[in-house]
Amino acid sequence: MFPDTTIAQVDEILQQAWQAFHTYRKCTLKERAAFMKAIAVELENAGDELVQVAMRETNLPEARLRGERARTIFQLNSYAEACERGDWLEARIDTAIPGKTPPKPDLRKMLVPLGPVVVFGASNFPFAYSTAGGDTACAFAAGCPVIVKAHPAHAQTSELVASAILKAAKTVNMPEGIFTHVHGAVETGKALVTHPLTKAVGFTGSYAGGKQLFDWGNQRAQPIPVFAEMGSVNPVFLLPGKMEAEAESIAKLYAGSITLGVGQFCTNPGLIIGIESAALQQFINTLSEEIKNIPPAKMLHTGIAKAFAEHKSDALKQEGVILAGHSSTEPTDKSIEAAASIATVTGKDFLSNPLLSREVFGPYSIVVRCSDAQEMLQITQQLEGQLTATVMATNEDLSAHEDLLEYIKNICGRFILNSVPTGVEVCLSMQHGGPFPATTDARFTSVGADGIKRFARPVAFQNWEDAHLPAELQNANPLGIWRTVDNELTKNAL
């Protein structure tokens, strides 16, 4: 539908982005924020057409897409506010002590942008994690130009969003090259990531895709940071006291979470770990019953539907895996529709088969029946990094399993009590990240304004006179931002 961007065009685009960088990085926080807010306005202005096109391309329902656009607008506006607030700059001032031996110079530090950022959008979030999504918003806040490679599964939607961004850029007089939208396959992606003027990469998607970008980024003559969020199985731990009390309602809660959005969330609970008991059996029974009543639904595209069918079938073929519940309705079109399923397996079989802890992207979850708490601990110690981990527990359970809780905390980015992992709140306290393979760098997040820091680095200014310092670091604190002055946080002038 859209022609692939050629390698020669990629070079032109990066040259232009590099030029834009030298203008944009000098923009004030206010100017950056105004640009982001203008994009939010244009996304709203894109109106019904944007939603209709996205519905056609992604099979996602209208209400979900309207909600996701609202969330994307909220992201742009709230990161714009965070950008202006300036906490993320980590402004630090250490005043001179001329009498010290040797004399201590005046030193001031703040974050500055890295340079052009390449963003790869996610298939499952055409707005919030795509063209004008979190990565783009964070890069703009940091002071970086952005090149977005459209996700081929929603290329037309991406075009419309790109137009909105370019319109906003024009409205607030941003430099040519501040944003570029490209189409293409693997070769285009590789050319973008390996171009010398690309300084960072943001990605949300599969392990295979993210790991490839990460490797390209590291193998460059000048390696660059590649933040790839690659999903996870988001384990849920069912502790005995809580099961005893609420097995049935928890099963109902999870039937909803597992099948929400046809299971196409990176925080989908794909692994549920309990301890053998009558209550766990009741949980499995109820969950299976609930799943039977979930009708098949269209996935994002046929590629994802095919992968889901294959991965689910692979999982169900493994030693000891039992299909416990399955949507009672047959899909009318198997090439695009997914039927929800629940499987079970013993802790012993799970421990001996690494394939069972791999993500099956879609409405599928496996319940592990541990023989005891010790086996649950053993499984936890064997799990890879996760975006989220959830514990269903009473206060007594928590006190009785402190060791287990420490191990769970150690493998996840977000640690949830008595709730579901689906639903990612956009706020500063959100951590959407986690140890590899959930992401390529556990020290960063892709949701919340802390995500800006992926695309910025500190520069210290030594011995500069006030007039030649950036406003952020001047004595008078003209921007009124929080700064750490001689080890104390303050908004005061010097």
Place this chain on the structure above:
Amino acid sequence: MFPDTTIAQVDEILQQAWQAFHTYRKCTLKERAAFMKAIAVELENAGDELVQVAMRETNLPEARLRGERARTIFQLNSYAEACERGDWLEARIDTAIPGKTPPKPDLRKMLVPLGPVVVFGASNFPFAYSTAGGDTACAFAAGCPVIVKAHPAHAQTSELVASAILKAAKTVNMPEGIFTHVHGAVETGKALVTHPLTKAVGFTGSYAGGKQLFDWGNQRAQPIPVFAEMGSVNPVFLLPGKMEAEAESIAKLYAGSITLGVGQFCTNPGLIIGIESAALQQFINTLSEEIKNIPPAKMLHTGIAKAFAEHKSDALKQEGVILAGHSSTEPTDKSIEAAASIATVTGKDFLSNPLLSREVFGPYSIVVRCSDAQEMLQITQQLEGQLTATVMATNEDLSAHEDLLEYIKNICGRFILNSVPTGVEVCLSMQHGGPFPATTDARFTSVGADGIKRFARPVAFQNWEDAHLPAELQNANPLGIWRTVDNELTKNAL
């Protein structure tokens, strides 16, 4: 002298460090700080013997080593204070809004330790960047056990410092395995970096060494962050007004900086860029005269002396490079002593020869004679990432070269006005880092308490009751730390 640690021993060591991690990460900030302060005490207690052994192993003079130990003690104490102060935890709280659609959950976030950290010490800083140096102090503050591979050039010094750390660990009841000291060559280093239980690496040294560790870290099944500080040429830009006024005194200042510590600092100014003029000629003449009077001096070890002689000789053989000044005294022992040298080259020849911007580790610097300001800008745009960049300029110079200043800022970690890059102050505003190849990740520093963040990652707690949250995130703010609550920094309780 010390036997190499075997691959089997590396595994045992990491298993033990992993066990220690599960105890140590639960230690309070106060307990971590007490451990670091105890190490500082033991370093002091190590007394004259430590200095004598270091003198013998490194050829560094007594006053320098006493100063470096004092700095190392200061680092441990000041990072301990920063650890307790807790700003680095980036504690964030977003309170619940149950009435929102969908309801906003209670979310709280803070940094937690990554796990066992492997540290490779630097040959040129036996105390401050080695066994109990900045990387080790940062890792302990973050809550991580440390494994140090001794630098073979000062293995005995490293042993003594390791004993001090182990003594301190015993005094304050740290778990077995909190710190391990190993010896070995490349294979030991590789085994340490590639062990699955190693979660991060800190390194200070050569490009070849640092890049190798970075590649090993990224090629693991589970990649880990490797922060390698690999030195740079630290360009100095001589702007015309300043030269006109102070060529001679600047030349004298730089003769000292270039030869300080026999040029063996990663912030040594190896590249000086001026614009052709009578004043620049005067600068070169004075600098050359000053260098003649600097007597040869012993380098750290014969390997470094040999590399210096070779790299200097290579540089001097390049097209258009002229030896402008050289120590007038011949070294008595060429295998270990280095004679200082100054070379010059035109901007044109410099631009066409990438070898001339490579680091010559030792008392050597090349002055580039640009034909005009445009050529200076062109050189800046071609330079790789640097730990520091320095501008010698009047206020008029600064106003006249704003574009140049922006480009310089864009390639360095620390931007200095009218001073010298040697001398790295230990304080929060210090940035000791910079774009590749100065370091492997420009977003972090290895000096100053912000270095702690290399070894920690955020975890968000969703929907937890107060009693089960870490003290750092509890409503009452029992530790009295700064936290961002609903987007506002505060020390208040909730």
